[in-house]
Amino acid sequence: MAAARDREGLRHALRSRKERAGIGLARAGALASLILSGSLGYRTLHLSGLEPRWDRSSRMAGIAPAGRAGGRPVTFRRASSTDQPDPTILSALGPPPRAGPVAPVGATSRATIDFETFADGTPACTPCDVSDEWSRVGLELSFRSWSADSRRPYVLDAREYLPPGRSRRALGPSLTAERGLEVGVIRLDFPGRPCRVSFSLFGPDILGSFDVTVWSDGRIVDPVRVARGAGGVYSLVAGRGSFREERIVVDVPAGIDRIALDGWGPPGHMLLVDDLVIEP
Numbered sequence: 001m002a003a004a005r006d007r008e009g010l011r012h013a014l015r016s017r018k019e020r021a022g023i024g025l026a027r028a029g030a031l032a033s034l035i036l037s038g039s040l041g042y043r044t045l046h047l048s049g050l051e052p053r054w055d056r057s058s059r060m061a062g063i064a065p066a067g068r069a070g071g072r073p074v075t076f077r078r079a080s081s082t083d084q085p086d087p088t089i090l091s092a093l094g095p096p097p098r099a100g101p102v103a104p105v106g107a108t109s110r111a112t113i114d115f116e117t118f119a120d121g122t123p124a125c126t127p128c129d130v131s132d133e134w135s136r137v138g139l140e141l142s143f144r145s146w147s148a149d150s151r152r153p154y155v156l157d158a159r160e161y162l163p164p165g166r167s168r169r170a171l172g173p174s175l176t177a178e179r180g181l182e183v184g185v186i187r188l189d190f191p192g193r194p195c196r197v198s199f200s201l202f203g204p205d206i207l208g209s210f211d212v213t214v215w216s217d218g219r220i221v222d223p224v225r226v227a228r229g230a231g232g233v234y235s236l237v238a239g240r241g242s243f244r245e246e247r248i249v250v251d252v253p254a255g256i257d258r259i260a261l262d263g264w265g266p267p268g269h270m271l272l273v274d275d276l277v278i279e280p
Helices: 002-047 087-093
Strands: 111-113 140-144 154-157 169-172 185-189 196-204 211-216 226-235 242-251 258-262 272-279
Touching: 185 272
Parallel strands: none
Antiparallel strands: 111 272, 140 185, 154 169, 169 272, 185 258, 196 242, 196 272, 211 258, 226 242
16 A cells, blocks of 8 residues: 555655656746847838837948047947936936027028038038037037937938938937947037028938928927928838938928927937928
8 A cells, every 4th residue: 555655645746846847847938939029120110111229230430430530529328217307308308598688580501511521611420429510500419319428419421321312411319439330319400590591311211201390489389390201212222221311391480499200209210301391
């Protein structure tokens, strides 16, 4: 009897061990499937031309950002999961401060900016951070991001992201040597408060609409003042997805303070600006 009980106990222990092993294998299989699904989803977004802020592989970078010769040095810090939105960054989406009287409407003359040269006629470098290089013709630039220390957008060698046959350079987001292109808001400020501004805007075609916000007299302008002309969809080189071009035309008789181009997403994405025209 004792021997029979021992054999029965041994069989029970073996069955329990097999059951536990089976459960472990099932859990491992489920985890592997989850990881594979996430990897495929990320790959699909990347091929669609989207640029998550944690993506460090920027083919547009070319070299580590060093800044324009004679410009101020740019420093960066690594963003962490505990980072919180800086209140000063939120001003990118709020009304601009008014330190004095509003400039008269139409205070600037007509200017065309293709980002191939600076306002003084010298060739633009790439990649280079920019801010007041075109201030003499009525444009000042800045960048707001929760993940980057840089407060400047960059002039980039954008040939891999522009339609064939277009110019080489375009205005894009901030750039770091560690993470590549950053995600954030590109600000176009117009001290002369022109009545009409137009520019070409490029971004992933997977997005239904590019986020363009206009301010006049410290208030957001009705979107009806922002006309969008279709420039066509095109495939990026090396099979990196499809981009869309839109010609943005902003008409505000009261004068344009600034325009914000929001690439936060989700997911975060790249926006490029080229062929900007300022009209009084």
